[in-house]
Amino acid sequence: MSAVVVPNRSSGGRCSRLLLLFPPLLLLIQPEAIRAQSSATGPGDPTTVLATGLNRPCRMAFDEHGDLFVAEIITGEIRRVTPTGTVTLFHSGLADYRGIVFDAFGDLLLSDRTDDKVHRISPQGSVTVFADVLDPYGGGAIAPDGDVWIPASGVIHHFTPLGVLVESIDIASQGLANAGPTFSPSGELYLGSWGGLWKLQGGVVSPILTGMTVRNWGVTFDLSGNFVQAREAVEAGDTHRIILRAPNGSVVDDSLVTQVVSPCATAFARDASGATTKQLLIAQTNGTLLRANAAGIPSAGLPVVPISLRGISPDAQLGALAGQQSALTANEAHFLDAIGNRNASFDVGDFRAFLIATGTVPSPVPGLAGAPALAALSGIRR
Amino acid sequence: MNTMTWRVRVLAVLCLGGLAGCGGDGGPTGPEPGALVVNLTTPNADDAAILLRVIGSGITQVSASQAGTYLKVLQDGNTLTAVLVGDLATGALMRFNVPDVNALGSYSATIVQVADEGNGLRTSLAGYALNLAEAAG
Numbered sequence: 001m002s003a004v005v006v007p008n009r010s011s012g013g014r015c016s017r018l019l020l021l022f023p024p025l026l027l028l029i030q031p032e033a034i035r036a037q038s039s040a041t042g043p044g045d046p047t048t049v050l051a052t053g054l055n056r057p058c059r060m061a062f063d064e065h066g067d068l069f070v071a072e073i074i075t076g077e078i079r080r081v082t083p084t085g086t087v088t089l090f091h092s093g094l095a096d097y098r099g100i101v102f103d104a105f106g107d108l109l110l111s112d113r114t115d116d117k118v119h120r121i122s123p124q125g126s127v128t129v130f131a132d133v134l135d136p137y138g139g140g141a142i143a144p145d146g147d148v149w150i151p152a153s154g155v156i157h158h159f160t161p162l163g164v165l166v167e168s169i170d171i172a173s174q175g176l177a178n179a180g181p182t183f184s185p186s187g188e189l190y191l192g193s194w195g196g197l198w199k200l201q202g203g204v205v206s207p208i209l210t211g212m213t214v215r216n217w218g219v220t221f222d223l224s225g226n227f228v229q230a231r232e233a234v235e236a237g238d239t240h241r242i243i244l245r246a247p248n249g250s251v252v253d254d255s256l257v258t259q260v261v262s263p264c265a266t267a268f269a270r271d272a273s274g275a276t277t278k279q280l281l282i283a284q285t286n287g288t289l290l291r292a293n294a295a296g297i298p299s300a301g302l303p304v305v306p307i308s309l310r311g312i313s314p315d316a317q318l319g320a321l322a323g324q325q326s327a328l329t330a331n332e333a334h335f336l337d338a339i340g341n342r343n344a345s346f347d348v349g350d351f352r353a354f355l356i357a358t359g360t361v362p363s364p365v366p367g368l369a370g371a372p373a374l375a376a377l378s379g380i381r382r
Numbered sequence: 383m384n385t386m387t388w389r390v391r392v393l394a395v396l397c398l399g400g401l402a403g404c405g406g407d408g409g410p411t412g413p414e415p416g417a418l419v420v421n422l423t424t425p426n427a428d429d430a431a432i433l434l435r436v437i438g439s440g441i442t443q444v445s446a447s448q449a450g451t452y453l454k455v456l457q458d459g460n461t462l463t464a465v466l467v468g469d470l471a472t473g474a475l476m477r478f479n480v481p482d483v484n485a486l487g488s489y490s491a492t493i494v495q496v497a498d499e500g501n502g503l504r505t506s507l508a509g510y511a512l513n514l515a516e517a518a519g
Contacts, residue, residue: 318456321433321494322463341501348433349497352467361452361467364430364499377500 043296044242044257044280050085050289057283058217058264059139061100061108063123064274064308068267068281069108070289071097078110078121081289083269091121099139099180099217104146104161104307104335105357105371111136111150118150118163120371128372131163138180139217141189146307146335149181149189156181156191156200160338162375174205180218184247185225185302192218197229197249208249219245220266220280222299226252228280230263242266242282242292257292260284268301274308276301307335309357317351339374353377413482417517419447420491422475425509429470431497434512436462438489440481447474463494475512483516490514 051057055072057079062068068081069090076097080090096113103109108121109130118140120130135153142148147166148159154172156179159165171179171191176198179191191198191205192214198205213234219227229243242257262285269279269291278300280292312332319327328336333346339357340350353374355361363373420436439460446453451468453476466475480489491512496504 314454315456318454318463318465321465322456322458322461341497341503343503347497347503348431348465348495349501349503351433351465352431352497353501355452355467380500 042241042253042255042258043298044292045259045296047257047259047282047290047292050281050291051081051087052288054079054087054287054289056264056285057287057289058215058285059097059100060265060267060281060283061102061139061304062267062270062276063102063108064106064270064305066270066272066274068269068289069100069102070283071100071110073097078108091125091127094119094127098137099151101140101142101148102305103142103148103371104305105309107371109140109148109150111139113137120163122370122372126372128368128375129163130375131157131159131165133157137178141181141183141218142305142307143183143189144187144306145331146338151179151181151191153178156189160342161335162339162371162378164342164378169200169203171200171205176205180215182218182221182227182304183302183306184221184227185223186247188247190219190227209245215264217265220268221302222268222297223276223302224299226299228256228266230260230266230282232262232264232285242280244298256297257282260290261288262286263290267304270303276303307331309335309339309354312336312354314351314354314360317346317354320346321348321351339371342378411484414484415479415481416483417443417477417479418483418486418489418514419477419517420475421473421513421515422470423472423509423511423513424470424496426496426498426504427471428499429496430499430501431465431467431495432470432475432493433463433465433495434475434491434493436464436478436489436491438462438480438485442479444476444478446476477517486514486516 055074057070059071066083070079076094078091080088094112098111098113100108100110110119116134118130118133118136120128133150133152137153138151140148140150146161150157156169158167176193179193182190189200191200194213196210197208197214199208213232219229221227225247227245231241231243233240240260241255244253244256246252260282263282264285265283267281268276269281270276278294278297280297282290316327336346336350336354340353356363357370357374363369365373365376368376437460441462444455451466453466455464491514493507493510493512
């Protein structure tokens with residue numbers, strides 16, 4: 001059976017011949033397994049197994065050191081998977097995870113439907129509340145300016161990096177119940193759903209793909225602007241595979257990776273320096289994490305954490321304060337202002353916030369450091 | 383010219399020469415390397431960060447006057463931009479070396495921005511002042 005449900009291109013024909021010779025085998029094979037057959041090999045084949053025994057590991061996020069974090073929806077546990085496949089428990093105690101994403105501080109944001117909150121977990125494992133969100137439904141996305149977009153039932157919420165609500169966009173009235181956000185290289189927000197893929201611009205959703213399962217954890221962009229779709233075959237005659245598409249949804253490679261079964265999500269691995277690579281990780285609903293053949297993947301992944309607190313140099317900030325116009329990018333200035341005093345310009349108060357967040361100067365809030373300390377300061381100021 | 387007037391004039395010239403020769407170490411006065419200090423006057427008790435600019439030549443070895451205060455500087459020609467973060471209060475803020483403390487009047491210091499303990503930017507700098515003085519010792 002395992003040879004059937006984890007097929008390679010050549011095994012499909014062999015399996016068909018087995019079924020002809022032994023018709024009773026048909027009764028033992030699930031329809032899903034039949035749909036898993038494939039007759040061609042993609043450039044991302046062969047796949048190799050990174051880890052097994054996970055519980056629906058469809059919510060994945062890489063940290064800045066190259067470790068993969070997987071939220072298990074049933075067990076309520078988050079596991080850390082090293083590049084060599086070693087699995088350890090990172091965190092437990094929360095219940096109904098709906099998505100995870102690392103933010104610009106290096107903290108893990110975790111949407112939990114049980115208590116209607118998005119939690120912030122520091123690399124050391126301490127948990128604070130990022131925001132109260134009614135019925136958070138999927139993983140969040142980090143915008144190029146560091147803002148955080150969190151999906152909930154029928155709504156996409158837009159927060160500052162510290163969890164201050166900026167806006168809530170009603171997507172239910174536009175025909176989308178739940179959708180997972182992903183930013184493209186050009187900064188456009190894509191929304192994946194069970195029914196397809198959509199783009200959100202100016203509060204209005206427009207279709208990219210319709211009539212197919214993309215799932216609420218969305219698609220994965222590469223640096224060239226194309227995106228990878230985990231195509232789970234839910235209809236007879238379809239095959240499980242990974243598809244490479246252009247930003248407008250047109251197919252670039254219909255069979256980028258074929259040696260998969262019920263793929264539910266993809267993610268590009270990060271290396272030890274935090275840079276994204278061509279190593280494409282594929283999560284399967286059967287609990288297995290696969291690695292595609294990196295030699296066949298055309299482009300490295302787009303960083304899903306496009307801005308990093310520690311990546312913004314203090315020298316550049318002082319340069320900006322001294323009047324050097326190009327010392328900071330607009331996104332960096334926006335991010336620093338958002339974690340500082342939110343007065344729409346970068347100033348010495350924002351620089352102080354940066355110093356507190358990085359631990360360069362002591363936190364003025366006892367017992368808190370980093371983003372939680374800034375959030376507390378922000379709350380005091382409000 | 384009578385004899386008396388001539389003698390007075392000679393005496394005056396000698397006295398002036400003597401005065402000049404008696405000043406200092408016995409030679410002409412030159413540059414006097416040393417340190418200047420920037421003093422802050424603030425009307426608030428919760429200042430936590432300041433951005434300031436000092437203009438003057440030959441500034442080196444900038445340091446915060448109070449231990450525990452974060453200091454970062456950017457020097458561009460004769461313009462020094464500095465950020466100090468900490469518990470800021472009226473008094474000495476920072477010091478720096480100059481090639482001639484006697485040229486104190488050629489240096490100036492200006493406050494650009496001040497932030498409070500909540501990182502909020504002061505909308506008014508009324509009541510704030512910086513003044514420069516030769517550092518003691």
